[in-house]
Amino acid sequence: MIERKLTCIVCPLGCELTVTLEENRVLEVRGNTCKRGEAYAQNECTNPKRTVTSTVLCEDGCTVSVKTDEPIPKEKIFECLEVINSTTARLPIKIGDVIIKNVCGSNIVATQNRSK
Amino acid sequence: MRDLVIIGGGPAGMSAAIAARESGIQDILILERDGQLGGILQQCIHNGFGLHMFGEELTGPEYAWKYEKKVNELGIEYKLNTMVLDITEDKIITATNSSDGVFQIKAKAIILAMGCRERSKGALNIAGTRPAGIYSAGTAQKYVNTMGYLPGKNVVILGSGDIGLIMARRMTLEGAKVHAVCELMSYSGGLARNIEQCLNDFNIPLRLEHTVVEIHGKDRLEGVTVARVDQNRKPIPETREYIPCDTLLLSVGLIPENELSKKADIKLSGVTNGAVVDQDRHTSCEGIFACGNVLHVHDLVDFVSKEAEIAGKSAAEYIKSGKKQSFVIPIKADGKIRYSVPQIITEAKDVTVYFRVSDVYKNAKIVITDGNKTVLSKNKAKLAPGEMEKITLKAEQIKSVKELHFCLEV
Numbered sequence: 289m290i291e292r293k294l295t296c297i298v299c300p301l302g303c304e305l306t307v308t309l310e311e312n313r314v315l316e317v318r319g320n321t322c323k324r325g326e327a328y329a330q331n332e333c334t335n336p337k338r339t340v341t342s343t344v345l346c347e348d349g350c351t352v353s354v355k356t357d358e359p360i361p362k363e364k365i366f367e368c369l370e371v372i373n374s375t376t377a378r379l380p381i382k383i384g385d386v387i388i389k390n391v392c393g394s395n396i397v398a399t400q401n402r403s404k
Numbered sequence: 405m406r407d408l409v410i411i412g413g414g415p416a417g418m419s420a421a422i423a424a425r426e427s428g429i430q431d432i433l434i435l436e437r438d439g440q441l442g443g444i445l446q447q448c449i450h451n452g453f454g455l456h457m458f459g460e461e462l463t464g465p466e467y468a469w470k471y472e473k474k475v476n477e478l479g480i481e482y483k484l485n486t487m488v489l490d491i492t493e494d495k496i497i498t499a500t501n502s503s504d505g506v507f508q509i510k511a512k513a514i515i516l517a518m519g520c521r522e523r524s525k526g527a528l529n530i531a532g533t534r535p536a537g538i539y540s541a542g543t544a545q546k547y548v549n550t551m552g553y554l555p556g557k558n559v560v561i562l563g564s565g566d567i568g569l570i571m572a573r574r575m576t577l578e579g580a581k582v583h584a585v586c587e588l589m590s591y592s593g594g595l596a597r598n599i600e601q602c603l604n605d606f607n608i609p610l611r612l613e614h615t616v617v618e619i620h621g622k623d624r625l626e627g628v629t630v631a632r633v634d635q636n637r638k639p640i641p642e643t644r645e646y647i648p649c650d651t652l653l654l655s656v657g658l659i660p661e662n663e664l665s666k667k668a669d670i671k672l673s674g675v676t677n678g679a680v681v682d683q684d685r686h687t688s689c690e691g692i693f694a695c696g697n698v699l700h701v702h703d704l705v706d707f708v709s710k711e712a713e714i715a716g717k718s719a720a721e722y723i724k725s726g727k728k729q730s731f732v733i734p735i736k737a738d739g740k741i742r743y744s745v746p747q748i749i750t751e752a753k754d755v756t757v758y759f760r761v762s763d764v765y766k767n768a769k770i771v772i773t774d775g776n777k778t779v780l781s782k783n784k785a786k787l788a789p790g791e792m793e794k795i796t797l798k799a800e801q802i803k804s805v806k807e808l809h810f811c812l813e814v
């Protein structure tokens with residue numbers, strides 16, 4: 289049995305979590321203020337994921353801000369960015385538009401409007 | 405004559421405008437110097453906004469869009485690319501843009517929502533040269549996120565507030581190597597979640613009690629010397645260490661943008677650098693209200709929007725029925741509590757007081773007294789300067805007091 293200390297990143301409160309693990313199985317989570325903290329600890333110890341935000345170049349040379357619409361596995365962050373950085377987006381763009389489909393298990397969606 | 409003019413179209417300005425319209429004010433005008441609404445949020449492309457207001461994690465631009473859409477739906481008038489140059493106590497606003505030239509508007513009420521600016525590097529006394537490659541973190545954020553331009557490849561960041569932390573990750577994601585984030589204090593001013601997801605996720609070292617003591621390089625930055633500091637925050641010479649880098653980002657704090665407030669002779673607080681306000685966010689100048697980062701620096705935009713709603717509603721009340729201030733209860737902070745907003749209470753109704761502490765305290769007790777007896781107290785497991793606290797006083801608790809003391813027992 290081992291104990292692992294984590295900082296919950298789900299909300300700005302940033303609770304300090306103590307997770308008891310046995311062979312990668314989460315036995316107990318302490319220190320969380322709400323249920324989301326427990327779920328976070330569970331995922332973080334088994335399959336850590338992150339939402340990635342970045343920008344995509346538009347055809348006019350401007351940029352549009354984007355995000356993965358689902359969190360992706362943490363170790364795939366740079367793989368995801370490579371796809372983002374090799375893409376040029378067509379204008380106009382509406383917030384929520386899918387800019388790139390299925391990158392590391394998520395769609396890349398626009399978080400800004402951009403007119404032509 | 406306009407009913408309500410709002411200066412600044414960031415989250416504070418938009419939220420105040422919406423609240424005022426929903427409280428029945430038809431004639432509202434927002435003046436914004438930028439080419440779009442949204443303020444600084446347009447460059448804060450990371451997520452983590454809106455959990456309090458919307459129960460979901462939004463990026464900065466998405467959060468701004470929720471308000472911009474509402475502003476449009478409600479048909480609230482705004483002028484972009486319009487810079488306000490002056491305001492007076494009589495609520496005459498002087499502004500300029502390329503189509504109207506310089507023009508004046510008289511308003512029944514004004515809401516100040518100009519946000520904040522970064523402390524400049526001029527305020528920092530670091531030895532050595534001043535080569536290219538030194539940016540404030542917010543300027544770098546603007547370059548990377550709105551212009552797609554990466555200011556450098558090897559980076560050192562001074563200051564561990566949230567913008568510094570966010571930029572450490574952002575530069576890393578764009579292919580730069582962040583060698584260190586140096587923080588003068590023994591704790592970071594940023595949120596714990598940002599230390600985790602912006603530094604720890606990418607193995608970026610956070611060097612607490614460290615500062616940059618010298619800058620090297622002729623035309624372009626070549627490196628910085630960092631050193632540990634002692635309890636008096638003086639660098640310890642034996643700990644000097646050279647780090648080669650081409651970029652130094654300074655994230656050394658924000659100050660409310662109050663040039664305009666000074667012109668109207670609005671009373672400012674020496675601690676917040678923002679206006680002194682009552683529970684309605686009414687300043688010392690009748691009919692002028694303030695909210696958002698121009699009032700005090702917020703860490704979460706959600707609190708900015710909430711505060712702006714109060715200002716918007718109160719301005720609407722003021723326009724409809726004038727000011728009714730019968731008494732003034734000052735709120736005094738004991739020093740461990742660095743400041744409160746509001747600083748005065750002028751009406752016996754339920755009031756939520758926001759405040760910040762001046763150091764990290766564990767197992768502390770917030771005690772509010774009327775000078776003699778305790779009005780309210782609350783235990784807190786942890787308090788940190790980076791996190792704004794709040795406490796609500798009931799109308800009955802306010803009714804019977806002449807002053808309020810906010811103290812921290814540790």
Ligand SMILES: Cc1cc2nc3c(=O)[nH]c(=O)nc-3n(C[C@H](O)[C@H](O)[C@H](O)COP(=O)(O)OP(=O)(O)OC[C@H]3O[C@@H](n4cnc5c(N)ncnc54)[C@H](O)[C@@H]3O)c2cc1C
Binds near residue numbers: 415438664706
């Ligand atoms: C560089 C920087 C980065 C930040 N990053 C983060 C972050 O990552 N996460 C976070 O939670 N918070 C961040 N903040 C804090 C963030 O600013 C606030 O949460 C929020 O945006 C404040 O809203 P506001 O409306 O008060 O100010 P702002 O968003 O700054 O809006 C003020 C508006 O007023 C306008 N204005 C100013 N003066 C005039 C004038 N004279 N005439 C006309 N218009 C004027 C400005 O153009 C601007 O649009 C950051 C702040 C700065 C300065």
Ligand code: SF4
Binds near residue numbers: 300303319326
């Ligand atoms: S445990 Fe709940 S309250 Fe604590 S940081 Fe996580 S989400 Fe926020």
